[in-house]
Amino acid sequence: MNSSVITFPGSNCDRDMDVALKKFGFKNKMVWHNDIELPKSDLVVLPGGFSYGDYLRCGSMASKSKIMKSVINFAKSGGKVMGICNGFQILVETGLLPGVLLRNKYLEFICKNVFVKINNKDNSYFKNIKKDTLELHIAHNEGNYFCSNEQIKEINDNNQIALYYSDKDGKVSEDNNPNGSIKNIASVFNKEKNVLGMMPHPERMIDPALSGEDGSIFFKNLINNLK
């Protein structure tokens, strides 16, 4: 399986993503934001970080960078595109994903482990994951997912919500909403489910010596589903 990780100026989880993808068997290439052509890929990843310093609006400038034209075309032709954290913010700015990501409710950066409940397993990202909740890690300042009432209805009806913040047993409530996201949403798909944006970082949870190992479940499963 071939993957590509895009590096924007200010990306800082690009190496971590490269390590994770390779660990689980992807042949990964790093792609510079100023390139025009995407290498042949089964998966394109927009990594976390502070692309363009998060100036103007998180993800806004990166969404207009040269390589994004190819990424958008790739996504529109059904290619798998995954944006983590800042990558999610970029995807929202391109319009490939619905909604916006606002500043966290308490206006503070949050770095900690959270539990997420998988809402939709009928897609290449979460199909065959046995667990219903995963323990993942968040590290963001703008992860407060928001969209209009009509949009919420639409993404609900289309089964576009991928993950909810929850407790370890999968109970979704305000008590385990770390950033104020509407309906505890941590991750969404596009309508076709080939584009995924998520605030949690699975790439930081791929080793028992680190904060946890549920990221390994995610990546192992992902490569098998794409084969």
Place this chain on the structure above:
Amino acid sequence: MTVNEQVAIDHGLKKDEYKKICDLLERIPNITELGIFSAMWNEHCSYKSSKLHLKNLPTKGKNVIQGPGENAGVIDIGDDDAIVFKIESHNHPSFIEPYQGAATGVGGIMRDVFTMGARPIANLNSIHFGSPQHKKTKNLLRGVVCGIGGYGNCMGIPTIAGQTSFDESYNGNILVNAMTLGLVKKNKIFYSKAAGLGKPVIYVGSKTGRDGIHGASMASAVFDEKIEEKKPTVQVGDPFTEKLLLEACLELMEGDSIIAIQDMGAAGLTSSSIEMASKGKLGIEFNLNKVPCREAKMTPYEIMLSESQERMLIVLENGKEDLAKKIFDKWNLDFAVIGKTTDSKKIELYFDNSKVADIPIDTLVQNSPMYDRKWKKSKLPKKIKIKKEDFKNLKIVNVLNKILSNPNICSKEWIWEQYDHTVMGDTIQKPGGDSGVVRIHGSNKAVAASVDSSAVYCWAHPLSGGKQIVCESWRNLISVGAQPIAITNCLNFGSPENEENMGEFVECVHGLGEASKYLDFPVVSGNVSFYNQTKDVGIKPTPTIGGVGLIKNYKNVITMGLKKTNNIIIVVGKTEGHLDQSIFARDILNQKNGPPPEINLFNEKNNGETILKLIEKNYVKSAHDVSLGGIITSLAKMCIKGKKGASIKKPKYLINIFEYFFGEDQGRYIIEIEKIDFKNVTEILEKNSVHYDELGIVNKNELIIDDKSKVTIDELIKSHTNWLTNYMNK
């Protein structure tokens, strides 16, 4: 502007210093030259009050590659890997403008590290605020934490450990000390010594603006009521540009284009250029019209003294300009050849086709003032006599809960959850442990790092306090299973012109030198911050130690949380029940006098090395050093982290139960071992003449003391976690 004595005094120079400048130059300096002298001769850059005493610190050791005098210290960690590290203060600016002050402190220290070719792999910080009741404390704390996070998070470097304290002596002068560790291959370390004639000197990074002019001079003066007016001296940080600068510099460093490189930190272009020329015994010549400026009509004086951030000065090999420019263009950074190295041994500046400064480098560096300031020796205070009835109405569980929620003991999760501590995917021990631990990427090795200071001990008796912090740093590294290697220090004191403050400095430095020599724990880098003083009131002496150690296999890292029911808990090291200057004496008995605990360096070393032996043999399941709050506080933290309880009994010493459990004697650790290993462990301890007490066993969820006093772990967790969050959200 015509220069005269008054102008010099307005620049922070003393009368006799101005006279010395005129004598050295054999003329009156012009305003640009005076600015350059004032920047190089202030306390912050020249170390004029401290260097006489710093000379005595031990700086060599078998693992030391580079000691003090470069941008940062460097130690060998085997396999051609080296760790570059340093701690630095950004106290004065952080009080004036907490967000930018703290942010640029973090930015500055990271630049010091990557200037040497090392990719930063971990940040730490030690921050100290006034009394929680003081009206400024909450906003300062919020601003500083936000600033540290804002910069470090954006750079993508994990913040892995830190220290926060509150004391009324910081009401008018907070402390913000930032430390960075970087990783480099031994043969790819870059230094700041210029070499060769006619080599191009290039300027890269951000443009120069009018921010931070006289920042270093501001940091070399006492605060007064006009402090708000000093805001323009605080630099403004841009972590995004720094991230680009980091990547661009490391990319250029892969080749062999660079002869010398120096970041523009305190005193900007002035000190960076002069340091490079001075170390290379060369001259340097600039055309200041070539310096990329952010604002129109900047004068040579402003260009030379600006402390705009995210800038580097590089001496290149001839003919490498195009190659270098290409890299900086790729990263969208300014690049300009602004001058060259010369054999004049002078700094010569040109602007609008005329020479605007012409100063022999020697006069700025070798001839800079050095003072043997007067200082007062402090006496060891008499021990306080605590009467039996003082303990009478105290219940141990209530005291413990109170101590766990003390601002200086309580959990600092509210702070470190705002720092990205897991980016880079190698954080093995996150904040909240004895030391932070990061894995060396792609290997089995890991480095541990800790920051410590004990202002109360240093204030009560500077010599003992100085020794104590080095020992505490050593213990924090050992507690996670790391072999301590070297330290960096950040020496925060009041005015050196005050004999008592100067005495505190001299004796703290003496104490820390003695301990680091004995423990073979040399000082490889550091920084001095004097004038942490508002009018006549200085801070408590606060030397901060950043310690670094090596763990051969990250899988053997020891954490403090208790692991398994029925395991045995042992206190290693002798308890005498020293309560003077303890949290217990100060907060519970309201007794603020007396000497700090005594340091026995022999025991310290012996106990620590024996613990490492036990860890190596895999006997230790969890460990924690005993520090503030004594045995019971340390054990409570082990219970909290492991969500397990403990049933313990005070050994049959003749001392009182409060003295035993809350005394702050030094050189002690608590370890958890399996029952079957008890005989082997105690044999090793006995063979090495290490005193130990068998304290009790791990249980499910209660702390039970002498069968009588009980408290659930949930209650302890509540006491420990809630104070800071409640305080900040009130």
